[in-house]
Amino acid sequence: MLEKLTQLVNQARSELTAAQTSEQLEGWRLAYLGKKGALTLLLRNLGSLPADQRPEAGRVANEVKMTLESLYTARVEELRQGVLETELTRGALDVHLPGRPQQLGNLHISTQTLREIYAIFGRLGFDILRSPEVEDDYTNFQLLNIPQHHPARDMWSTFYTDLPGVILRTHTSPGQIYAMRKYYPQPFRVILPGKCYRYEQVSSRSEQMFYQVEAIAVGENITMSDLKGVLTYFARSMFGADRKVRLRPSYFPFTEPSAEVDIECFLCQGQGCPMCKHSGWLEILGSGMIHPQVLRNGGYDPDRYTGFALGMGPERIAILKHGITDIRYFFNNDMRFLQQFA
Secondary structure (H helix, E strand, O other), X not given: OHHHHHHHHHHXXXXXXXOOOHHHHHHHHHHHOOOOOHHHHHHHHHHHOOOOOHHXXXXXXXXXXXXXXXXXXXXXXXXXXXXXXXXXXXXXXXXXXXXXXXXOOOOOHHHHHHHHHHHHHHHOOOEEOOOOOEEEHHHHOHHHOOOOOOHHHXXXXXXXXXXXXXXXXXXXXXXXXXXXXXXXXXOEEEEEEEEEEOOOOOOXXXXXXXXXXXXXXXXXXXXXXXXXXXXXXXXXXXXXXXOOEEEEEEEEOOEXXXXXXXXXXXXXXXXXXXXXXXXXXXXXXXXXXXXXXHHHHOOOOOOXXXXXXXXXXXXXXXXXXXXXXXXXXXXXXXXXXXXXXX
8 A cells, every 4th residue: 555655646746747737737636636536546445454554554645645735736836837927928028129109189270270370470479368258248249339239230149148248259359348458558469369159050161169360459550551461461371472362341340441351262273163152262351440439448549549450260261271161070079080180
């Protein structure tokens, strides 16, 4: 019996060393330590030994069992560590390699266009002034020469709130009043960028929220010629140095005289195409000399001071520059559209 136990240990140790996978280890355990394993079968034969040999054989058998269990546990851990080391080596990070570049976002096309507008007017000495998006009817309309029930109010579809007289501004023109009261009595020139809101049917040509940029200049002896010079410089800086510019008479309650500004269509070079509705011209903004009453409401004496104002939609500028067919693309957050301007 003792000799068989010794042979069993030596054979089990050899086979355990050769086991390389968890499946082979499990097979070894069942072969030697399982209910039908070799050691179990030997232990069942202890009863057939002479009485004087049983204690020693039992003691050795228990030592063999503990030895095999210890060897099995050690081999399991050894294989586990080997697998772990292999996985770590396979997925090791070489710290000497350059890191993966991070994908950064990009400026929205509206922001890009706004910054281009800021830069153009900045070269002309215009500062940037912000004004509130939530406005009162008095500043949004009445101080701009649009009293209650004036038919010109039909030009703006207004978002009203539950608070009497409080609205979402329909244009950036109320900023004219803020600017004049801020700088009075000095001459000044500023641009007034920001969001505007109108209660309109959303379509390819109109949105309920959009950006505008207003530019105004107030001082002594400012004339329509100054306005024309600024308009021409802006149009050619934005759309090309050789671009033709024309002014058409128009009407705005807060300017007199007023003019719409067109540029020669850069797609057809004035020959006529669907973009310009076959007219050869593209409308880009509205402008005019500040109405004397608006100057007076801002604190300036219209007998001494004059000024001009002009306003544009950055989305419209971008639509014309890039041939965009639908203003809704600007606000739908469609990455296929936005990434074209990265």
